Amino acid sequence: MVTTADNPEPHAESWLRSPLVLSETPYIWVIVGATLDVLLTGIILAMGGREINPVANAVLKAHGFTGMVVFKYIAVFVVLVGCEFVTRHNARSGRRLCALLVAIHFAPVVWSTGLLIGQL
Numbered sequence: 861m862v863t864t865a866d867n868p869e870p871h872a873e874s875w876l877r878s879p880l881v882l883s884e885t886p887y888i889w890v891i892v893g894a895t896l897d898v899l900l901t902g903i904i905l906a907m908g909g910r911e912i913n914p915v916a917n918a919v920l921k922a923h924g925f926t927g928m929v930v931f932k933y934i935a936v937f938v939v940l941v942g943c944e945f946v947t948r949h950n951a952r953s954g955r956r957l958c959a960l961l962v963a964i965h966f967a968p969v970v971w972s973t974g975l976l977i978g979q980l
Contacts, residue, residue, distance in 0.1 A: 882947045886958035887940050893965030894936045898929050900972035907979065913968075936965075 881887060901911060902925065911917040911928065920928040943961060947954025 881944055882951070883943065883954060883958045886955075886962050887943070889962045890936060890940060890958075890965045893962065893969055894932060896969045897965065897972070898932055900969060900976065901928075904972060904975060909975070 905911065905920075905925065911920050916928050916931060919931040923931075939961060943954060943957050946957050
């Protein structure tokens with residue numbers, strides 16, 4: 861730990877002073893995409909549709925809609941932690957991964973929106 865004459869309290873190491881997350885804007889978009897996916901999935905299920913993600917569908921059958929929502933957000937959390945890890949080690953790769961994650965999370969939104977438009 862480092863101290864100064866003006867402040868005898870030890871300063872945190874430099875890595876502790878770094879921002880909590882490095883890529884907050886893409887992370888917000890991933891969460892928005894995941895939320896829209898959950899909302900649209902709920903609407904499609906209420907209309908008699910089905911979940912096409914086999915893992916999420918298994919969770920849905922075993923634990924209901926709430927269980928599936930919890931599963932999806934746990935998956936988002938794990939993916940974002942992984943993305944943050946990559947970004948902290950290689951910023952360029954992290955930015956590319958973040959862009960890919962945003963696209964992946966919005967793909968079901970586009971698909972579900974198309975299904976719902978077709979039902980109107």
